[in-house]
Amino acid sequence: MTQPALLTVSDLRTYFYTGAGVARAVDGVSFTIGAGETLGIVGESGCGKSVTALSILRLVQQPGRIEPGSRIMFENQDLLQLDDAGIRRVRGNRIAMIFQEPMTALNPVFTVGDQIAEVARVHASASRRAAWDRAVEMLTMVGIPAPAERASQYPHQLSGGMRQRVLIAMALIMNPALVIADEPTTALDVTIQAQILELLADLQQRLGTSIAMITHDLGVIAEVASRVVVMYGGEVVEEARVETLFTEPHHPYTEGLLHAMPRVGRRRERLAVIPGSVPPPTAWPTGCRFRDRCSYAWDRCAREHPPLYQIGVGHVSRCHLADEPERRAAARATTRSSPAATVAAPGGGA
Amino acid sequence: MASSTPDGDRAFDRSVSASPWRSALGTLARDRSAVAGLVILAALALIALAAPYVAPYDPRAQPDIVALKYLSPTLAHPFGTDHLSRDVLSRIIFGSRVSLSVAFLSVVVAATVGTGYGAVAGYVGGKLDSLMMRIVDALLSIPRVLLLIAVATLWNGFELTGLVLLLGLTGWFGVSRLVRTLVLGAREDEFVTAARALGATHARIFIHHILPQVISPVLVAATLAIGNVIVIEAGLTFLGMGVRPPNASWGSIFYDGMRDVAGAWWISISAGAALVTTVLAVNLVADGLREALNARQLPAR
Numbered sequence: 210m211t212q213p214a215l216l217t218v219s220d221l222r223t224y225f226y227t228g229a230g231v232a233r234a235v236d237g238v239s240f241t242i243g244a245g246e247t248l249g250i251v252g253e254s255g256c257g258k259s260v261t262a263l264s265i266l267r268l269v270q271q272p273g274r275i276e277p278g279s280r281i282m283f284e285n286q287d288l289l290q291l292d293d294a295g296i297r298r299v300r301g302n303r304i305a306m307i308f309q310e311p312m313t314a315l316n317p318v319f320t321v322g323d324q325i326a327e328v329a330r331v332h333a334s335a336s337r338r339a340a341w342d343r344a345v346e347m348l349t350m351v352g353i354p355a356p357a358e359r360a361s362q363y364p365h366q367l368s369g370g371m372r373q374r375v376l377i378a379m380a381l382i383m384n385p386a387l388v389i390a391d392e393p394t395t396a397l398d399v400t401i402q403a404q405i406l407e408l409l410a411d412l413q414q415r416l417g418t419s420i421a422m423i424t425h426d427l428g429v430i431a432e433v434a435s436r437v438v439v440m441y442g443g444e445v446v447e448e449a450r451v452e453t454l455f456t457e458p459h460h461p462y463t464e465g466l467l468h469a470m471p472r473v474g475r476r477r478e479r480l481a482v483i484p485g486s487v488p489p490p491t492a493w494p495t496g497c498r499f500r501d502r503c504s505y506a507w508d509r510c511a512r513e514h515p516p517l518y519q520i521g522v523g524h525v526s527r528c529h530l531a532d533e534p535e536r537r538a539a540a541r542a543t544t545r546s547s548p549a550a551t552v553a554a555p556g557g558g559a
Numbered sequence: 560m561a562s563s564t565p566d567g568d569r570a571f572d573r574s575v576s577a578s579p580w581r582s583a584l585g586t587l588a589r590d591r592s593a594v595a596g597l598v599i600l601a602a603l604a605l606i607a608l609a610a611p612y613v614a615p616y617d618p619r620a621q622p623d624i625v626a627l628k629y630l631s632p633t634l635a636h637p638f639g640t641d642h643l644s645r646d647v648l649s650r651i652i653f654g655s656r657v658s659l660s661v662a663f664l665s666v667v668v669a670a671t672v673g674t675g676y677g678a679v680a681g682y683v684g685g686k687l688d689s690l691m692m693r694i695v696d697a698l699l700s701i702p703r704v705l706l707l708i709a710v711a712t713l714w715n716g717f718e719l720t721g722l723v724l725l726l727g728l729t730g731w732f733g734v735s736r737l738v739r740t741l742v743l744g745a746r747e748d749e750f751v752t753a754a755r756a757l758g759a760t761h762a763r764i765f766i767h768h769i770l771p772q773v774i775s776p777v778l779v780a781a782t783l784a785i786g787n788v789i790v791i792e793a794g795l796t797f798l799g800m801g802v803r804p805p806n807a808s809w810g811s812i813f814y815d816g817m818r819d820v821a822g823a824w825w826i827s828i829s830a831g832a833a834l835v836t837t838v839l840a841v842n843l844v845a846d847g848l849r850e851a852l853n854a855r856q857l858p859a860r
Binding site: 305314316 | 579580754755759771
């Protein structure tokens, strides 16, 4: 974290007031993103990572609400204090978002050129002609062949990878300081995934944009991120530099995620899964929210909600093991196998 | 439309018209019954527009009330004459002007009001939505014809404009429900969230991203409603509450025929046939539109 912070999220809490109770989808999340940095935000479905992303741009819809006390500082202003016009000036202009499903994130009744140009017309009040030219330029930049022809086509005429490039073009047209990419490659083929990640990394180098890469895929994190925030149960459970996270994960959940990754050359071994699934956000367990699925859990985990313990430089973990490290060694000695229980049944995993 | 086509290998398919609207038009043009319906409607509209030139007689002329009344169909009077010796064909031709324009205009009123109302309810949501929809529920619980009769009785003697407004303002409840549902769905679309994330204003999101999804189903529903309103107008006029003499509409001609339906059956039958033909044509077009626009969410009919 040598760069000055571009975005500082502190104590972000986004609650959904549903009939079934208050869902604390994001519950006290804090992190920073430096200028030009790529931060990975990782966790399984339901951990609050997408709601965090939507909260930054205040896109959470009813019955969701960002609770008072949360702060999102960006370019010296608190995004949560801005009025409607103020936040609109940030959206798409200073902070842009790339969505998961490139088919549904594009309007089927407008040409892709129109949709890219729309952003320039909203923010730069560019003329129709100038906005269109800029859109074609952006299509060139994101590596779409024959951009002038493609611009006047409709989304259904493009392949998934091309549509994702179009979304990237839309996100980058105003040259934003931060791009939030919410699972940008999940809906794509593996080969296209690699191309898109490469494109993002390349554009980031050229434009100096910061990226918040939200994903459940540690492979993606390893490829693009320099720092990683691991989320579980609406909280940050571990934060570390990417090398540290992969070599010395501290939180049992992070360990579980790493063990659940398939690896070449380790055949004949069943893939480890984390048993169970994320508890419903209306009823987080008391104490540690991961304790029901954790093989190390002891009575303290039920009693005491763990704080973020400092593990090393820029490395924190929300696990009492930091206080009582001898327990990890003891548990390893008894189970002998990987810390996340090795289960044959499908389901669960990251 | 799999999203997994390898990047860049899909050829440009310029042969297929790409715009969703144009491809819908193409589908419609290939639908024979829809085309037949369109042709019939176009013919009816043309005849209505050119009524003074097409009609063989003056629809109000009563050449000889005694000698020429209740003439059965002949070459001179293909649909016969009525109790005042007026030519029924000419009256039906002139009556189509009233029947068609009242139906068309009142459906425009209904569709506009219903779309506006439903869109506000669906887009704003929350308590306002609940309140607005309960009001619609209450209005829908009153049978439309009874409501029309009540208003027509209270509002004694109105012009055609009044009739258009009356039919329009009692016809938008269903449309507003349809539009609200569509807007509620559209609001959740990812490209709407994407547009918000790009800083678009509410007005822009509404016009660019939500309204286009509402237009097709409303168009289909409105087309169906035209057939419905023609019948209602005829019914009201038959009851003496719609179009007033000396204006002729299909309803009033039908009523005239009922004076002696056993003796001079051709009057009511002709008016009824005109009515049925129009409604049938309208429904053929509506069905074709529904297919072409692939509008699935439609009011039960």
